[in-house]
Amino acid sequence: MAFLSYLINGISLGAVYAIIALGYTMVYGIAKMLNFAHGDVIMIGSYVVFCVVSMLNLPVWLGILISVLVCTILGVTIEAIAYRPLRQATSSLTVLITAIGVSYFLQNVALLIFGANTKAFSSVVPLDAVKIGDSLTVTGESIVTIIACIIIMIVLTLFVNKTKAGRAMLAVSEDKGAAQLMGINVNKTISLTFAIGSALAAIAGVLLCSAYPSLTPYTGSMPGIKAFVAAVFGGIGSIPGAFIGGIILGIIENLSKAYISSQLSDAIVFCVLIIVLVVKPTGLLGKKLQEKV
Amino acid sequence: MAMLEVSNLHVKYGMIEAIKGIDFTVNKGEVIALIGANGAGKTTILHTVSGLIAPSEGSIVFEGTDITKTPGHKIVSMGMAHVPEGRRVFQSLSVLDNLKMGAYTRTDKREVAETLEMVYSRFPRLAERKNQPAGTLSGGEQQMLAMGRALMSHPSIILMDEPSMGLSPIFVNEIFDIIKAESERGTTVLLVEQNAKKALSIADRAYVLETGKIALSGDAKSLLNNEEVKKAYLGE
Numbered sequence: 132m133a134f135l136s137y138l139i140n141g142i143s144l145g146a147v148y149a150i151i152a153l154g155y156t157m158v159y160g161i162a163k164m165l166n167f168a169h170g171d172v173i174m175i176g177s178y179v180v181f182c183v184v185s186m187l188n189l190p191v192w193l194g195i196l197i198s199v200l201v202c203t204i205l206g207v208t209i210e211a212i213a214y215r216p217l218r219q220a221t222s223s224l225t226v227l228i229t230a231i232g233v234s235y236f237l238q239n240v241a242l243l244i245f246g247a248n249t250k251a252f253s254s255v256v257p258l259d260a261v262k263i264g265d266s267l268t269v270t271g272e273s274i275v276t277i278i279a280c281i282i283i284m285i286v287l288t289l290f291v292n293k294t295k296a297g298r299a300m301l302a303v304s305e306d307k308g309a310a311q312l313m314g315i316n317v318n319k320t321i322s323l324t325f326a327i328g329s330a331l332a333a334i335a336g337v338l339l340c341s342a343y344p345s346l347t348p349y350t351g352s353m354p355g356i357k358a359f360v361a362a363v364f365g366g367i368g369s370i371p372g373a374f375i376g377g378i379i380l381g382i383i384e385n386l387s388k389a390y391i392s393s394q395l396s397d398a399i400v401f402c403v404l405i406i407v408l409v410v411k412p413t414g415l416l417g418k419k420l421q422e423k424v
Numbered sequence: 425m426a427m428l429e430v431s432n433l434h435v436k437y438g439m440i441e442a443i444k445g446i447d448f449t450v451n452k453g454e455v456i457a458l459i460g461a462n463g464a465g466k467t468t469i470l471h472t473v474s475g476l477i478a479p480s481e482g483s484i485v486f487e488g489t490d491i492t493k494t495p496g497h498k499i500v501s502m503g504m505a506h507v508p509e510g511r512r513v514f515q516s517l518s519v520l521d522n523l524k525m526g527a528y529t530r531t532d533k534r535e536v537a538e539t540l541e542m543v544y545s546r547f548p549r550l551a552e553r554k555n556q557p558a559g560t561l562s563g564g565e566q567q568m569l570a571m572g573r574a575l576m577s578h579p580s581i582i583l584m585d586e587p588s589m590g591l592s593p594i595f596v597n598e599i600f601d602i603i604k605a606e607s608e609r610g611t612t613v614l615l616v617e618q619n620a621k622k623a624l625s626i627a628d629r630a631y632v633l634e635t636g637k638i639a640l641s642g643d644a645k646s647l648l649n650n651e652e653v654k655k656a657y658l659g660e
Contacts, residue, residue: 295528298524298525301514301516301517302517305514305515305517306512306514308476308508308512309512309513309514310525311475311476311496311497312474312500312505312506312512313500313525313528313529314497314498314500314501314528315497315528316497317497
C-alpha cells in the first residue's frame with residue numbers, strides 16, 4: 132500500500148512537470164529556442180495567486196484567472212521584447228543567454244517586491260483527501276493535479292490537430308519560411324505559443340504551490356529545470372512526449388525519494404535522463420523522419 | 425499594365441549586395457523564365473517578390489498594388505503562390521494536410537473542397553497517397569505536392585523555384601508538362617531554373633541573370649538560338 136501511495140504522489144508531481152514541460156516543448160518546437168525563463172513565469176503566477184487570494188482575500192477562481200492572464204501577458208511580452216528581436220541572430224546561443232537573463236530578471240523583480248522570505252501558500256484545492264482502504268490516502272491536490280493534467284493534454288492535442296491556429300503552429304514548427312508562404316503569420320503564431328505555454332505555467336504554479344506550499348522567488352527554478360528534463364526525456368517538441376516524460380520523471384523522483392535516498396533523488400533523475408539520451412538521443416517519443424530526396 | 429512589375433530592385437545580405445538593380449515585368453498569362461548560374465540571384469529575387477526578404481531599394485508592384493513592404497503572409501491572399509526551392513513540403517504532415525495548409529488563407533470551405541478535387545484530378549498520385557506523410561513521397565511526388573499546395577491558394581501567379589532540381593529525367597519532363605498545362609489554363613508563371621533549355625522551351629520570355637544583374641532578356645525562342653546563351657547555359 133505504501134508503494135501505491137508513493138506511486139500516486141509521483142504521478143501527481145509528474146503531472147505538474149508535464150504541464151510545465153508542455154510550455155518548454157511547444158516553444159522549442161515552434162521557436163526552436165529553450166525558454167529558460169519559463170520556470171520563473173510559474174513563480175510569478177504563484178505570487179499573483181498568493182496576492183489575490185491570501186492578501187486581498189478574493190475568491191480562488193478569481194486568483195487563478197488573474198494569474199493566468201498575468202502570465203499570458205508576461206509570456207507574450209517577454210517574447211516580443213527579449214526574443215523576437217533576436218530571431219534573425221546568427222547564433223542560437225544569443226537567445227539562450229537572453230532567456231537565462233530574463234530568468235534572473237524575473238527572480239530579482241520578485242525578490243525586490245516580495246523579499247526573500249518564504250511565503251506560506253495556502254492550498255487552493257477545496258477537496259479533502261480521499262481514503263481508499265485502510266492505509267492509502269490520496270490528497271485532494273493529487274487528484275485535482277492529475278485530472279487537470281489530463282484535461283490540458285486532451286484539449287491541447289485537439290487544439291493543435293483540429294483548429295486552424297493549431298495547424299499553423301504545426302506548420303511553423305516544421306518550416307517557418309514555407310509556413311509564411313502559405314499565408315501564415317509566423318510572428319503571431321509564435322506569440323500564441325508563448326501565450327499558451329505561459330497560461331499553462333500559471334496553472335502549474337498554482338498546482339505546485341498547493342502541493343508544496345512554500346513560495347520564494349526561486350520556487351519556479353528547480354521545477355522548471357526538471358520539466359525541461361522531462362521534455363527532453365519525452366522527446367523535445369513532442370506534446371505527448373512532454374506528458375509521458377513528465378509523469379515518468381515524477382514517478383522516478385518520488386520512488387527514489389522513498390526507497391533509495393531523498394538526497395540522491397535528483398541525481399537519480401538526471402542519471403536516468405543521461406541513460407535515455409545515450410540509448411535514444413531524440414528522447415522517448417522524439418521523431419526522426421527519414422528524408423527522401 | 426503588367427501583372428508584376430519589379431523596378432530597380434536591390435537586395436543585400438549584410439554587406440554583400442546580391443541583387444544589384446534589376447527590372448523585369450510579367451504580363452498576365454505569360455510564362456517568364458529567370459535563368460542563370462548558381463549564385464546569380466534567382467532565388468533571392470523570388471524570395472523578395474513573395475516577401476520572405478525585404479529589398480534594400482526598388483519597388484515591386486503586383487496587380488497595381490505596391491507590395492514592396494507588404495509582409496509575406498499577406499501576399500498569398502492577394503493571389504501569389506510560391507513553390508520554394510527544394511519543395512519544402514511539411515514532411516510530418518499527410519499529403520492532404522499539406523494541401524489544406526495551402527488553402528490556409530481561404531475561408532470558403534466549399535470552394536476549398538472544389539479546389540482540392542481539381543488538384544487531385546491534376547495530380548492523381550496525390551489522391552492515391554493523400555493519407556501518407558509527405559516525407560515518405562519521392563522527390564518528384566513531393567514536387568507535385570508542392571505545386572498542388574500552391575494551387576490550393578487559388579493563385580493568379582505562381583512563382584516556381586527550381587522545380588526540376590534533383591529529379592530524374594522522366595519526372596523533369598512530367599513537371600514541365602504540368603507547368604505548361606497550368607499556364608494554358610490561364611495561370612501566370614514566373615519560373616526560376618538552372619535547366620535553361622527546359623525553361624526556355626516552355627517560356628514566352630526570359631531574363632538571363634549574371635551575378636545580380638540582368639545580362640540579357642528577350643523572347644524565349646530567340647534566346648534559345650542566341651550564341652552566348654547557347655555557349656554559357658545550354659552546353660552547346
